[in-house]
Amino acid sequence: MKNNMKKNMENVEEIEEIEKRDKRDKFLFDAHTHLNFEEFSKGEREELAKEIDNSNLRYIIDAGCDLNSSILALENARKYKWCYAASGIHPEYAEKASDEMIDEIKMLAKDEKCVAIGEIGLDFHYGKDYKEEQIILFRKQLRLALEMELPIMIHSRDADQLTMDILKDEGVFAKKRIDKFSRDGDYPEAKVQLHCFSGSKELAMEYVKLGATISVGGPVTFKNGKKTAEVVRAIPIERLLSETDAPYLTPEPFRGKMNKSQYVEYVVRRIAILKDMEFEETALKLLENGIRFFGIK
Numbered sequence: 001m002k003n004n005m006k007k008n009m010e011n012v013e014e015i016e017e018i019e020k021r022d023k024r025d026k027f028l029f030d031a032h033t034h035l036n037f038e039e040f041s042k043g044e045r046e047e048l049a050k051e052i053d054n055s056n057l058r059y060i061i062d063a064g065c066d067l068n069s070s071i072l073a074l075e076n077a078r079k080y081k082w083c084y085a086a087s088g089i090h091p092e093y094a095e096k097a098s099d100e101m102i103d104e105i106k107m108l109a110k111d112e113k114c115v116a117i118g119e120i121g122l123d124f125h126y127g128k129d130y131k132e133e134q135i136i137l138f139r140k141q142l143r144l145a146l147e148m149e150l151p152i153m154i155h156s157r158d159a160d161q162l163t164m165d166i167l168k169d170e171g172v173f174a175k176k177r178i179d180k181f182s183r184d185g186d187y188p189e190a191k192v193q194l195h196c197f198s199g200s201k202e203l204a205m206e207y208v209k210l211g212a213t214i215s216v217g218g219p220v221t222f223k224n225g226k227k228t229a230e231v232v233r234a235i236p237i238e239r240l241l242s243e244t245d246a247p248y249l250t251p252e253p254f255r256g257k258m259n260k261s262q263y264v265e266y267v268v269r270r271i272a273i274l275k276d277m278e279f280e281e282t283a284l285k286l287l288e289n290g291i292r293f294f295g296i297k
């Protein structure tokens with residue numbers, strides 16, 4: 001009985017300690033997630049939101065993939081103070097995309113809680129049969145982002161070189177845009193996020209030189225994630241963002257389960273090890289990068 005009492009008292013102290021920590025340490029940033037995932041019921045989404053409320057997450061960027069998910073992402077962003085939205089049409093939907101849809105994306109992107117155009121890009125792993133449609137859609141949405149002077153969230157799979165060529169060709173790294181976003185004495189800033197980057201170290205370095213930011217998620221924690229680990233080691237921490245791509249790409253040690261934004265912690269822990277930095281220092285740096293990249297006020 002006595003022992004139990006003592007145990008309970010210890011628990012109370014421990015819970016109070018954790019609660020204090022939670023309030024103080026909202027220092028994680030998930031720069032690409034899908035709280036808008038269409039298979040979540042309203043109840044499930046609210047449950048996930050409650051978990052985020054009680055976690056160490058400060059901000060998440062809820063990325064749209066088509067018109068419906070972009071609308072939902074903005075709804076989430078309006079509802080939760082820690083949520084911001086990206087609006088865009090994923091290359092997977094290139095065949096169904098119309099100019100009217102892009103006009104709708106533009107309307108959504110005018111909202112102050114929409115902080116990027118994305119996710120947009122090229123996917124030649126799944127979309128081999130409609131490459132032309134993907135390229136047209138990608139170019140149109142890049143022009144929208146340039147016109148609106150918004151950050152760009154890129155999805156690129158099995159299309160490394162063409163993605164870079166199109167970004168250059170559309171003027172995403174042009175002096176005008178770099179001058180607009182860069183700060184004196186800092187890295188050139190083009191506000192281009194290479195989401196879940198899977199390219200080589202050399203490609204990452206080339207992107208960084210141009211003014212892009214490399215975003216890494218769960219795969220950096222995988223045993224076969226050596227290529228991404230090399231990328232993280234090679235580029236300055238100022239050019240990195242942490243993300244989950246939840247509900248996909250769950251990091252170790254939860255691989256096999258559904259991914260959640262909170263698990264960005266395990267991505268940050270891995271980045272800290274690769275950069276030979278303290279976890280909290282790394283988290284704060286990545287938080288600062290995210291706030292600055294997306295212009296969160």
Ligand SMILES: [Zn+2]
Binds near residue numbers: 033034063245
């Ligand atoms: Zn995604």
